[in-house]
Amino acid sequence: MSxxxxxxxxxEEELTDEGDGxxxxxxxxxxxxxxxxxxxxxxxxxxDDGQTLVLSxxxxxxxxxxxxxxxxxxxxxxxxxxxxxxxxTPPGVSIDTSRLD
Numbered sequence: 416m417s418x419x420x421x422x423x424x425x426x427e428e429e430l431t432d433e434g435d436g437x438x439x440x441x442x443x444x445x446x447x448x449x450x451x452x453x454x455x456x457x458x459x460x461x462x463d464d465g466q467t468l469v470l471s472x473x474x475x476x477x478x479x480x481x482x483x484x485x486x487x488x489x490x491x492x493x494x495x496x497x498x499x500x501x502x503x504t505p506p507g508v509s510i511d512t513s514r515l516d
């Protein structure tokens with residue numbers, strides 16, 4: 416067998432730096448309530464940071480999401496209303512609906 420030179424300490428440090436959870440960056444799933452009380456700019460900022468939103472809808476989803484849905488779609492994010500929740504993903508994160516068939 417050939418010898419592989421792996422620097423596990425460097426890899427471990429990189430993983431620790433990225434996954435320490437102390438910042439408000441992407442890769443998070445944010446649970447919230449879509450009822451009109453949160454400014455649409457906050458939802459857009461979360462999506463811009465790479466976060467996925469799972470929002471319990473209290474009211475008309477079309478009306479409540481109208482302020483940010485187009486911006487999310489224009490940025491290649493996705494939105495899906497599912498069982499009383501609105502799932503909103505940032506660009507590069509797709510919603511897999513194949514198990515719903």
